[in-house]
Amino acid sequence: MLRSGAFHVSLVQIPWMGRPVHLDASSRRASTERERARLDMALDGPISSYEAMNDRKRRVVIVGGGFGGLEAAKALDDVDVEILLVDRLNYHLFQPLLYQVAIAGLAPSEIASPIRGILADQKNVRVVLGEVTGVDLADKRIHIADPSDGNDLVESYDWLVLAVGARNGFFGHDEWEPWAPGLKSVEDALEIRRRVLLAFERAEKVDDPKERMKLLTFAVIGGGPTGVELSGAIAELASHVLAQDFRLADPRQTKVILVEAGPRILPSFPEDLAQSAVEQLAELGVEVRTHSRVVSIDEHGVELEGENADDVPDLGSGRERDRIHAATVLWGAGVRASALTECLGVPRDRQGRVIVGQDCSLPDHPEVFALGDMARFEQKGQVLPGVSPVAMQQGRYVAKVIEEEVESGGSPPRPPFQYFDKGSMATIGRSRAIAWARGVKMTGFLAWLAWLFIHVFYLIGFKNRLAVLFNWFWSYVAYKRGARLITSTGWRPTAAHGFACDVPPALPPRSEWQTVPAPPPSSQRAPQVRP
Numbered sequence: 001m002l003r004s005g006a007f008h009v010s011l012v013q014i015p016w017m018g019r020p021v022h023l024d025a026s027s028r029r030a031s032t033e034r035e036r037a038r039l040d041m042a043l044d045g046p047i048s049s050y051e052a053m054n055d056r057k058r059r060v061v062i063v064g065g066g067f068g069g070l071e072a073a074k075a076l077d078d079v080d081v082e083i084l085l086v087d088r089l090n091y092h093l094f095q096p097l098l099y100q101v102a103i104a105g106l107a108p109s110e111i112a113s114p115i116r117g118i119l120a121d122q123k124n125v126r127v128v129l130g131e132v133t134g135v136d137l138a139d140k141r142i143h144i145a146d147p148s149d150g151n152d153l154v155e156s157y158d159w160l161v162l163a164v165g166a167r168n169g170f171f172g173h174d175e176w177e178p179w180a181p182g183l184k185s186v187e188d189a190l191e192i193r194r195r196v197l198l199a200f201e202r203a204e205k206v207d208d209p210k211e212r213m214k215l216l217t218f219a220v221i222g223g224g225p226t227g228v229e230l231s232g233a234i235a236e237l238a239s240h241v242l243a244q245d246f247r248l249a250d251p252r253q254t255k256v257i258l259v260e261a262g263p264r265i266l267p268s269f270p271e272d273l274a275q276s277a278v279e280q281l282a283e284l285g286v287e288v289r290t291h292s293r294v295v296s297i298d299e300h301g302v303e304l305e306g307e308n309a310d311d312v313p314d315l316g317s318g319r320e321r322d323r324i325h326a327a328t329v330l331w332g333a334g335v336r337a338s339a340l341t342e343c344l345g346v347p348r349d350r351q352g353r354v355i356v357g358q359d360c361s362l363p364d365h366p367e368v369f370a371l372g373d374m375a376r377f378e379q380k381g382q383v384l385p386g387v388s389p390v391a392m393q394q395g396r397y398v399a400k401v402i403e404e405e406v407e408s409g410g411s412p413p414r415p416p417f418q419y420f421d422k423g424s425m426a427t428i429g430r431s432r433a434i435a436w437a438r439g440v441k442m443t444g445f446l447a448w449l450a451w452l453f454i455h456v457f458y459l460i461g462f463k464n465r466l467a468v469l470f471n472w473f474w475s476y477v478a479y480k481r482g483a484r485l486i487t488s489t490g491w492r493p494t495a496a497h498g499f500a501c502d503v504p505p506a507l508p509p510r511s512e513w514q515t516v517p518a519p520p521p522s523s524q525r526a527p528q529v530r531p
């Protein structure tokens with residue numbers, strides 16, 4: 001591996017970023033009109049840095065600046081490669097604290113950080129804003145669409161690291177999303193904040209007690225960590241924060257119902273901890289309904305069906321239906337791999353995750369890795385969960401594999417990826433949580449303190465950490481929430497979001513690419529002016 005000092009010198013001498021396409025004269029005499037059009041596009045069109053240099057550095061393209069992609073990029077810091085990191089957003093989002101934005105505890109800027117800023121000091125990375133809409137696995141190229149300016153790009157790679165995460169999944173019922181937004185993006189969180197705060201505002205205006213009760217009823221679907229966090233936080237917001245601010249509506253009458261199809265909430269936690277979570281939720285006034293499968297959602301609320309009615313005494317015999325009249329329904333029940341997985345033409349599981357091998361690579365494509373929430377990785381017969389430590393550890397593993405291949409100049413055997421599970425935690429509200437790490441179990445205030453420090457520690461950006469700590473301290477002592485703004489979000493359902501799976505335009509065979517001599521040292525070069 002090159003030391004970083006030597007690496008910086010070589011970067012100055014052999015800049016690589018944004019080179020135009022170079023093709024030789026014979027390529028220009030392409031026989032058919034179609035080929036000529038392709039060449040023209042290659043020369044003048046969307047292909048930005050498709051350089052054909054024999055002496056160029058090898059290139060790693062990383063798609064996704066979330067937990068996995070960012071970790072892979074950072075771990076390649078000292079490796080002698082060019083890195084191109086593409087994300088459709090210009091920021092890295094700390095999703096574990098999204099629910100805090102949704103319940104007006106934090107502002108979006110406190111849990112998001114510009115990717116360009118995070119990687120500013122890492123000179124071998126170039127960051128590009130755009131959505132990857134196609135991958136040509138055979139020709140090792142990706143297609144990047146930029147809807148903001150229509151300036152699409154095609155980029156080539158030697159290694160491709162796909163870390164595009166997941167989106168909300170509605171088990172084939174995307175039509176539910178307008179009535180029950182999920183929590184996956186900043187837009188989702190702001191829309192949930194808007195709906196929750198608006199429900200209280202409307203309750204203050206209506207005379208009809210039935211209508212007011214509907215407005216003060218919140219149904220949260222899904223008993224995983226997201227549903228538990230959201231329902232606990234809404235109950236707390238209503239009873240402690242909003243209780244002083246309303247005159248006619250009494251936020252203390254708020255009903256929060258957490259709906260779970262399975263026999264218990266938090267199935268990934270030991271049973272006694274899940275039971276503790278139910279009790280802590282009950283202390284906040286949250287009602288937990290298990291064995292209840294959602295069959296429909298509309299503007300009036302949720303319709304439920306008992307899953308195994310025979311085993312559940314209070315559901316009676318047969319499959320009983322029940323309706324929750326709620327003006328606000330929130331979805332925390334499922335996710336689906338990001339849309340790009342549909343464009344790869346490789347085997348996927350029911351959640352749309354790409355099935356990867358023990359080295360996190362795609363079948364028959366050892367140079368393409370998929371990691372984090374978009375990938376299905378099995379360890380000792382168990383599928384790894386969609387949590388950030390999995391994505392981060394896989395990101396570091398993949399970087400190590402690439403580093404070894406760069407250093408050896410070949411393909412040394414790859415040891416299998418091994419996930420090290422440090423434990424899990426879920427917060428239930430102010431000073432309530434459960435935590436479980438390597439046999440040690442914690443509940444209540446201690447677990448909450450552990451949760452708080454771990455989340456602040458992993459949050460990116462010193463300023464963000466201070467702001468979050470300050471905000472939490474303030475809402476802890478004063479029961480106030482600073483971000484209680486109802487803003488118009490322009491939110492749109494995204495679960496059905498997909499794209500046409502663009503295939504990068506065909507280029508002439510590699511043999512026709514011209515070798516470009518290394519540019520002169522920077523002191524002799526005229527500055528490159530970019531529009």
Ligand SMILES: Cc1cc2nc3c(=O)[nH]c(=O)nc-3n(C[C@H](O)[C@H](O)[C@H](O)COP(=O)(O)OP(=O)(O)OC[C@H]3O[C@@H](n4cnc5c(N)ncnc54)[C@H](O)[C@@H]3O)c2cc1C
Nearest residue numbers: 064066067068088095096132164165372373386387388391
């Ligand atoms: C509400 C919520 C709470 C959570 N709480 C926890 C928790 O407490 N602990 C925990 O460990 N995990 C938690 N998670 C899960 C954790 O956030 C994910 O496991 C983790 O983000 C996965 O990392 P990733 O790199 O695979 O994907 P992500 O972090 O989601 O990153 C994917 C990136 O890819 C980009 N992208 C997607 N498609 C494209 C495309 N076509 N072109 C370009 N860019 C694209 C996205 O913009 C995004 O930046 C939570 C998740 C949510 C939603």
